[in-house]
Structure formats: structure tokens, C-alpha cells
Amino acid sequence: MSLAEQFLSNIPGSPLLQLRNLDQRYALLRQDTSSPPQVIHLSSETLGELDADVVICGGTLGILLAASLQQKGQKVILLERGTLRGRQQEWNVSRAELNVLLELDLLTTEELETAIVTEYNPARISFFQGHELFVKDILNIGVYPLDLLEKLKEKFLLFGGKILENTPFISALILSDGIKIIAGDYQLKSRLLVDAMGHFSPIVKQARRGTKPTGICLVVGTCAQGYPNNQTGDLLVTNTPILNQCQYFWEAFPAQDGRTTYLFTYVDAEPERFSLEFLTEEYLRLLPDYQQIDLDALNFQRFLCGFFPSYQNSPLQMPYSRILAVGDSAASQSPVSFGGFGAMLRHLQRLSNGIDEALKTDHLTQKDLALLQPYQPNLSVTWLFQKTMSVGLNQTVDPNQINHLMSTVFLSMEQLGEDVLKPFLQDVIGFSALTKILTAVPLQSVLPIVPQIGLLPLLDWLRHYLSLGLYNQLYLLGKNIETKPPFVEQYYWHRLLESWQYGSGSDYHQALGEK
Ligand SMILES: Cc1cc2nc3c(=O)[nH]c(=O)nc-3n(C[C@H](O)[C@H](O)[C@H](O)COP(=O)(O)OP(=O)(O)OC[C@H]3O[C@@H](n4cnc5c(N)ncnc54)[C@H](O)[C@@H]3O)c2cc1C
Numbered sequence: 001m002s003l004a005e006q007f008l009s010n011i012p013g014s015p016l017l018q019l020r021n022l023d024q025r026y027a028l029l030r031q032d033t034s035s036p037p038q039v040i041h042l043s044s045e046t047l048g049e050l051d052a053d054v055v056i057c058g059g060t061l062g063i064l065l066a067a068s069l070q071q072k073g074q075k076v077i078l079l080e081r082g083t084l085r086g087r088q089q090e091w092n093v094s095r096a097e098l099n100v101l102l103e104l105d106l107l108t109t110e111e112l113e114t115a116i117v118t119e120y121n122p123a124r125i126s127f128f129q130g131h132e133l134f135v136k137d138i139l140n141i142g143v144y145p146l147d148l149l150e151k152l153k154e155k156f157l158l159f160g161g162k163i164l165e166n167t168p169f170i171s172a173l174i175l176s177d178g179i180k181i182i183a184g185d186y187q188l189k190s191r192l193l194v195d196a197m198g199h200f201s202p203i204v205k206q207a208r209r210g211t212k213p214t215g216i217c218l219v220v221g222t223c224a225q226g227y228p229n230n231q232t233g234d235l236l237v238t239n240t241p242i243l244n245q246c247q248y249f250w251e252a253f254p255a256q257d258g259r260t261t262y263l264f265t266y267v268d269a270e271p272e273r274f275s276l277e278f279l280t281e282e283y284l285r286l287l288p289d290y291q292q293i294d295l296d297a298l299n300f301q302r303f304l305c306g307f308f309p310s311y312q313n314s315p316l317q318m319p320y321s322r323i324l325a326v327g328d329s330a331a332s333q334s335p336v337s338f339g340g341f342g343a344m345l346r347h348l349q350r351l352s353n354g355i356d357e358a359l360k361t362d363h364l365t366q367k368d369l370a371l372l373q374p375y376q377p378n379l380s381v382t383w384l385f386q387k388t389m390s391v392g393l394n395q396t397v398d399p400n401q402i403n404h405l406m407s408t409v410f411l412s413m414e415q416l417g418e419d420v421l422k423p424f425l426q427d428v429i430g431f432s433a434l435t436k437i438l439t440a441v442p443l444q445s446v447l448p449i450v451p452q453i454g455l456l457p458l459l460d461w462l463r464h465y466l467s468l469g470l471y472n473q474l475y476l477l478g479k480n481i482e483t484k485p486p487f488v489e490q491y492y493w494h495r496l497l498e499s500w501q502y503g504s505g506s507d508y509h510q511a512l513g514e515k
Contacts, residue, residue, distance in 0.1 A: 004280040007295075008303060011222075015303040023275045025200070026307050029213065030271045036210040039171040039202045040320055047178035047189050052077040052162075053359050055181050055190040057169040057203075059084035060145075061327035061344045062196030063152045068104050068352035070161040074359055077190070078161060079183050081168035084153055086145025089223060089260065089304055090117060091341040092233075092253050094426055095141050100348050111151050117256040118142030123233040125425075128240060129400065130407025133414045138425045139235060139339070142255060169197065172323070179322040192355070192364055193323045199309055201329040207318055212269045213309035215335055215386050220280045220305045221262035223255050224298040227291060230259045235425060238406070239290050241399035244274060245391050248282065250290050258301050261287065264338070266390040269309075273393070276305055310335035312383060317370040324369045326351060332373065334382040334427040336389065343427070346507065350498050363491045371492065374499035377467035378429045384461040387453050397452050405449055412440040423508045430505040431472040434465065468504060475500035 001009075008016040052075045056062040059080035070076040078084070098116075101107045107115075120140050126132040157163065167184035172193055181188045195203045234252040241247075251262040263283040267273050280303075288294055314331035318324060326332070326344070333343035354372045358364060388405060391397055398404075413421045420433040450458065478500055484493040501507050 002277075002281060003284050004277055007284055007300075008280070011300050011303050013302070015305075019277055019280065019303070019305055022305060022307070023277055026216075026218075026276060027271070029216075029307075029309060030269045030273065036205040036208070037202045038206060039169075040206055040323070041171065041173050042320075043173050043175050045175050047175045047180060050178060050189045050191060052188065052190045054192045054194055054355070055079060055179075055183075055188050056194040056196055057181075057183070058196035058198060058201070058327070058329070059163070059165075060086070060149070060196070060198070061341065062194065063149055063156060064101075064106070064344060064348055065194060065196065065326060065352060065355070066161055067106050067152050067156040067159065068348065069355060070156055070159040071105065072352065072356045074356060076156075076161045077188060078156065078163045079167050079169055079181075079188075080163065080165050083165050084149065084163060086147070086149035088146060088302065090142035090253070090255055091145055091339075092139045093141055093143060093339070093342045093345065094138055097342050097345045097426075098141065098143070100345050104349065104352065106155055107151060115143050115148040115151065116141055117144045117147075118254050120231060120233050120254045123235045124237060125235050125410055126237045127403045127407040127410070128238045130403050131411045131414075133410060135235070135418075135421065135425060138422060139253075139342075140233060142253060143341075144256065145341075169202070172203075174320055174322050191322065191359060194355070195318075195323060195325045195329045196327045198328040199331075201325070203318075203323065204316060204325060204329045207316060207320070207325075208311065208313075211311070211313075214269070214312045214383075215310045215390065216267050216269055216273075217264055217308040217310065217335070217338055218267060218276060218279055219262050219264040219307070219338060220276060220283045220303075221251075221260060222283075222298075222300050222304060223258045223260045223302050224300045225258040226298040227259045227293060230254045236406075237290070238403055240286065242391055242397065242402060244282075245393055245395070247389055247391070247402040248286065249389075252291070258299075260304070261291065262304070263287075266336070266386050268390065268392065270393050276307065280305070306338070308338050308340075310386070312380075314379065315373040315376070317373050319366060321365045321369070324355065324372055330373055332379075334379055335386045336382055337427045339427065346428075347502070350502060350507075354495065354498065357491055357494060361491050368491070371495035371499070374495065374503065375467075376499070376503040377464045377471055378503055378505040380464035381429055381434065381461060381468055382427070383464075384453065384457065387457060388449055391452065395452060398448065401448060401452065405445055408445040409437065409441055413437060416440055423505065426508070428505040428508040429468070430508070431465075431469045434468065471500045471504035472506065475504050475506050 057079045066078045122134040122136045170182045173180040237250040246265040253260045
């Protein structure tokens, strides 16, 4: 029996089965051969009477949008294949990101505070044989999904929304005046379908035509009791050089029932890459050194695992009218983060206002809806960061290259100050901060990674970096224009402004109430 098998057989539930099922999906994703399901069909017929303005498929993050749209007066039906229920394990976010739930009037301050179950400071960033620094107020809030989703569910029902649980989405037919959705035993007629079915949404598989992801983040972890020190967290820690053609990273958070520790790494989608079960072995082998504790001293509450495919073509613009992807299915978070809840919070205001406006003004064509998931240069520039943190299967690189680079970059960012460091740690990359980092990091630390990344990806990155500068300027100009230019429709003008704002990371300071 391997260490992972032995360990997982002692944890309640069936974590070994869960892990092996996930490994099977991970293996399938890395094969080229799987033909995507055909769940979206087109027809020129008309639909007639409607059941809803919006049908949202997938309840985890879907409920946030459902509650907000229903509150704005749209008629919303939320479909969930299982029971609409948040998971046991906290989501870690920064406090400012949660304000949107108050601004949209979805929760009261008291309701939000009861969903917040942990708060800690500071968090450590540290690299093997390299620099160590501490930051405050970043991803230091633990929200209890079970509680949060229950409250949002109550609100949604109170606003008049309808939830169909144990009702899986099966297929949809796009017609000239609406969309017919087949789900469980239902046939629902709606004006818009919002896909919130996560990374493995059948609609996304069809839309991406079975394309393999560009990168994958693998994560395994546990929540356990028995750690003598559980007052602080770790945002990014390494305690090894490159091993098995990848760099391992650690994250740790105080949790309401113990301490959560994650081991994660970035890999490509090659079939020869190791499994999540192997990563679990590595987690168990390296955890004692990382947390300076014996495994026997810990009382494990639960095992956690996942993998996050990321596509260079993100966020996903659906190739269909009347369908919009949100949350993980849209791949709207940065490829270096697995903070999909945080990313949804960041875009919630923009998405709910935009969808509401699209419905009110009947802008539901493919082109109209694509503007709700626009190109965002500040997301695209993060591709290079993922590349610098991963190694190709057949590449030979200095085992300490990633640690050395990360250590140097974080030292420079620390010296540049919180204005540069904090947004970066929350996946918000602005032009001015990025330019400061580029000029501060010594050239001799960057040059060795050029062969690791390749010249073409670097040139492509330069394009996104220049677009980031352009979007920044366009937003500065655009936000001061009091009335929209006469040659642009209101709906398009709003989307244009948002794409400049969010695409340049300018929403970050506004979320903090700054100018
Ligand atoms: C180990 C781990 C730790 C994480 N930690 C954090 C964190 O600290 N902070 C953070 O911000 N994020 C974190 N995340 C990410 C976060 O959990 C995800 O981004 C979030 O759950 C995405 O929600 P989603 O609704 O888009 O997709 P999913 O979570 O995949 O949910 C999809 C929903 O759609 C439903 N569904 C699927 N198929 C169908 C169908 N055919 N019909 C109807 N319904 C369907 C599913 O049942 C599910 O409810 C973590 C993720 C993992 C795995």
C-alpha cells in the first residue's frame, strides 16, 4: 500500500475514490482524441411564450449572479444537477473583494460577517534558499461557502427566483427569439442561458471543440488539526528546487476547523505528466519539512484536490447567440490563480449590470454577448508568469531557476512598495506597476529564463503588455467623457468602458474606494 493509499483510507468519506475519479478526468483531458459532446443546436423556428428571462445552469457561483439579476427584476431560473449547497472548505479572499455583496444589496453587513469564519494576518511569501517577506490583508479572509450559498439561496427565493435542484442541463436549442433548454425532465424556454457549470461544462467542451488546455494547475491538500502555530498564513512558499519537471508551491491558511495546506504546481497538458495521486504522495512526503511537524501529530479533517485547466484563449467568448459563460466555465481568472470565487466577486457588478442591460435592450447576439467577456490584457499578460513557473517535459533547466527568479522579482516588488505588491498578489496587473517591476528586476536574473519560455511567447507577451498600456490610457480618457459619443450605441459604449477599466486593472483601486 502506498503512503497516499494508506493515508486516504484513514480520512472520512471516500477520498481515494474521489482522487482516482479526478485522475481519470485529468488523464482524459490530456488526450487529443475525445470528441466534444454536441449539446448546442440551432433552429430557425420561433419559441413563443417564455418561462424565464435567464436560465442559469450551475449553482455554485451561479447563485451570486442569479440573486443579483432576480433582484434587478429579471425572471431567473437556476438549474443545479445536484443540491445547491456550498462546500465545507473555506474560500480565501481579501476583504475588499467581498464588498460587492453589500454594494449589490445581496447581503447585510451582519449576514456577511457570519459567513466570514476566519481572519488572519500576516501572510508569508518565501522561496527555497531565497527571499522571505510578509504581507497583510491579502487572501486573509476565510468565507464559509456552505453558509454563504445558503444565505444567497434564501435571498434569491425571497426575490422571487426559482431553483430546480437535481436537474442536470442536457442540451439547448437556439431559436430566432429565444433558447429552449432540456434539463432533467424539463423543457425551459428562456431569452438567455448563462453557463455556470464550471471547467467541465459540456457547453464549454463543445465551444472549445475539444482543444487541449494550454496549462494546468494541479492542487492537493488537507485541512488538519494539531499544528502548534496556526495564527498566520502562507501565500506562496517553496521548500524544494525543481523536481519531476515542475516547481512545487505551498499555500497555508488558518481554517475554522484546523489549518489548510495546499501543494500546487503548473504543468502543460502532456499525457506523460504525473497524476494527482502521485502529487498526493509528494504532498505527504514534503509536508513534515514544510510545516515542521510529523504526520502522526496531525488529525486530518478532510482531503482536498482539484485541477484547473487554463486556456490562452480566455475569457471564453461563446461562438453562439443567447449563451454566456461565467465563473470557471468562462476561465475569467488568471492562469496562475485558483481563486475563481474571488474572480467572480471582482466581476459580479460588471456582469450583473451588463446582463441586465443586454436583456433590457435586447442585445443577445453572439457579438453582443462576447462584449461581456471581453479581451483583457491584464489577464493575458499573466500567461508569461505561468510559463516562468513551469518547466517543459523535456527541458533541462537549473533546478533553482524558478526559485531564484521568483525570489528576485518579489524582492524588487517589496522594495517598490505595497501599491505594486498587493494588486499583483490579487491577480490584478496594472501597466504602471508592471512597468516598474520590469525596470526594477535585474536583467541577469531574467535572461536565463528566455530559453525556458521561448522567443515567440515573449513577443506575444509584448503585444499584451502594450495593449495593457493602451487600455490604461483609453480608460483614463473614457471615464472622463460625460456623455457617450453619438456614433456608439449606449450598450456598446458601456461595454467598451468596462473592457478598458477591467482590462487595465483599473477596477482594483475603485473597489478599494480610491480614485
Ligand atoms: C481545492 C480548491 C481550493 C480552492 N480555494 C479557493 C479559494 O481559496 N478562493 C477562491 O476564490 N477560489 C478557490 N477555489 C476555486 C473555486 O472553488 C472555484 O473557482 C469555484 O468553485 C468555481 O465555481 P463555478 O460555479 O464556476 O464552478 P464549479 O465549482 O465547478 O461549480 C459548477 C456547478 O455547476 C453544477 N453543474 C455541473 N454540471 C451541471 C449540469 N450538467 N447541469 C446542472 N448543473 C451542473 C455543479 O454541480 C456545480 O454546482 C478552490 C478550488 C479548489 C478545487
